[in-house]
Amino acid sequence: MAAAAALPVAKTAPDLPEMDLISSLPGEILSIIISLLPIGSAVRTTSLSRRWRPLWRSSPLNLDISHIDGCGRDRAAAVSKILSDHPGPARRFLTACLQITDPDGWLGSPALRDLQEIDFWLPRYEIPMPLSILRFAATLRVARFGNCRFFEYDAPPSFNFPCLEKLTMRFIFVREDTLHCLLDGCPVLESLLLDRCHGFYYMVINSLTLKRIGTNGGRHGCQLVIENAPRLEKLIRTDLHPESTIRLIKAPKLEIFGFMTDDFTKLKLGEWLLAT
Amino acid sequence: MAATPADASSSSSEAVVGGEKSNKMITLISSDGESFEATEEAAKMSVTIKHMIEDGCADDGIPLPNVPAKILSMVIEYCNKHAADADDTNKHVADPADADEDDDNNNNNASAGEKEDLKSFDASLVAVDQATLFDIILAANFLSIKGLLDLACQKVADDIKDKSVEEVREIFKIENDFTKEEEEAVRKENAWAFNE
Secondary structure: OOOOOOOOOOOOOOOOOOOOOHHHOOHHHHHHHHOOOOHHHHHHHHHOOOOOOOOHHHOOEEEEHHHOOOOHHHHHHHHHHHHHHOOOOEEEEEOOOOOOOOHHHHHOOHHHOOOOEEEEEOOOOOOEOOHHHHHHOOOOOEEEEEEEEOOOOOOOOOOOOOOOOEEEEEEEEOOHHHHHHHHHOOOOOOEEEEEOOEOOOEEEEEOOOOOEEEEEOOOOOOEEEEEEOOOOOEEEEOOOOOOOEEEEOOOOOOOEEEEOOHHHHHOOHHHHHHOO | OOOOEOOOOOOOOOOOOOOOOOOOEEEEEOOOOOEEEEEHHHHOOOHHHHHHHHOOOOOOOEEOOOOOHHHHHHHHHHHHHHHOOOOOOOOOOOOHHHHHOOOOOOOOOOOHHHHHHHHHHHHHHOOOOHHHHHHHHHHHHHHOOHHHHHHHHHHHHHHHOOOOHHHHHHHHOOOOOOOHHHHHHHHHHOHHHHOO
């Protein structure tokens, strides 16, 4: 068994360099490194030296709000500052821990241009998902939405998410036709997780790319029909609503299929299913 | 598994006719003139090399003037280990969030045990001094090996994150060439980040 674990940077590390090697790496590489840092560390690189000062602003924005210290108001202020400071593009924008008071303002920020991954929660369940979320449709690969009404009255005629691979919806109201329209607009979707969503009694899966589906029950039963899913490997359902059914028509690769008992409800459905 | 310097004149090519994964060996030549052999499958983890093979430029060995032998052998080790696992060479950027997710779950290509082995291998590959690590990064960038570039950059990021500015300067020997006024101005720009 290989023994090597990642070594912490020792205080007496013998391999500290004699001279500054890192600053002579090309800017494009330093940008990659900075975009892997939590937001606080990334911003602090601006004060390392003159060479480093402009680099954070020219690396893709990686903003996970949970990495900002302080109370909700402090965090919101920091986010507003960051979004006004960074010219974009953005790689990630994760907001799950925060009550967002100005969703449209934030989503419209130039800093979030070409966003690839989003985790977006509205502060109250009755609030509609802002239309401005569709601004990122062309570039999103991973999307987690929570706590809102999803295009209940203002659904576009079609959705187009050409790069979306993972979709998670939690505590969302979405109408049946809107849900199917959304799924139709995700040509490369691999993972779908619907956690305590409602508004649809019937869900038909017709996808050449979906590998993993999870549903965790809503307020009412739902009929799930797997009409054609040639790549589907995992299908997990945790809602125990007496009126819920699953109909499997065509899923030749399905390996894991189950209702989860109470024992499994402690398992975080999203992490289990969406691990790749 | 380690790549060994090979006599450039010996040929051990064996093309498997019609298969996508041939056993053909590709010769790679480091900047200091050493030759290394790698399977075509492993070599193609480098998009740069893949294009050269497809353009028919690889038959006499591929010179890599930017990559010294010490680094090239590590790069080839990485490619050998990961070639069997690769779905395609264009996997998107490794997501730090994914590292928290339960890795015991199956991927298409590797069992849980194999995934653990790969993780250990990757960790030990980048547990090197800074000079070597940066050389790996430069080589991975030049050769367009996304997985290796992400892995090595993540290691550097891990060494930077959650440290104070002073600590980062110390670790990387970065000289503070700001004037006092400049440094104050930078810290004021994003004061929220500097509560040290």
